[in-house]
Amino acid sequence: xxxxxxxxxxxxxxxxxxxxxxxxxxxxxxxxxxxxxxxxxxxxxxxxxxxxxxxxxxxxxxxxxxxxxxxxxxxxxxxxxxxxxxxxxxxxxxxxxxxxxxxxxxxxxxxxxxxxxxxxxxxxxxxxxxxxxxxxxxxxxxxxxxxxxxxxxxxxxxxxxxxxxxxxxxxx
Numbered sequence: 001x002x003x004x005x006x007x008x009x010x011x012x013x014x015x016x017x018x019x020x021x022x023x024x025x026x027x028x029x030x031x032x033x034x035x036x037x038x039x040x041x042x043x044x045x046x047x048x049x050x051x052x053x054x055x056x057x058x059x060x061x062x063x064x065x066x067x068x069x070x071x072x073x074x075x076x077x078x079x080x081x082x083x084x085x086x087x088x089x090x091x092x093x094x095x096x097x098x099x100x101x102x103x104x105x106x107x108x109x110x111x112x113x114x115x116x117x118x119x120x121x122x123x124x125x126x127x128x129x130x131x132x133x134x135x136x137x138x139x140x141x142x143x144x145x146x147x148x149x150x151x152x153x154x155x156x157x158x159x160x161x162x163x164x165x166x167x168x169x170x171x172x
């Protein structure tokens with residue numbers, strides 16, 4: 001009986017301390033999707049990447065069309081038993097290698113370039129969030145875009161972070 005009382009008192013004290021500690025926390029949130037859509041540098045980077053992606057996609061499709069044409073020529077010559085299409089088969093093999101090299105050169109770096117751009121921008125966002133959190137005395141700033149189901153608008157720090165990001169841009 002004595003052990004049960006001690007445990008009960010311990011649980012009550014633990015809950016009391018937790019309640020007191022949580023009452024002193026200052027928590028804010030940001031909407032990263034809004035920052036992504038309103039911060040000019042994000043929009044410019046996305047536009048730049050989209051333009052490059054379309055260019056690479058077009059070139060890749062052209063290579064695919066040439067490959068299809070070579071396959072058709074190969075089949076025609078093979079069926080007509082002209083020269084068994086050996087020269088075309090060799091050209092097809094070369095084209096396949098070109099396509100593989102193209103993918104490795106263009107699509108691989110495209111992903112790396114996107115990651116690099118996002119890393120740089122996210123670094124700025126982190127710096128702005130840190131400044132807003134420190135200046136506002138916040139213990140936590142959470143990204144509401146990834147999982148908060150309810151939040152009060154008065155704790156939304158997105159405008160402050162966007163303002164701080166724009167200040168960082170003008171300091172350059």
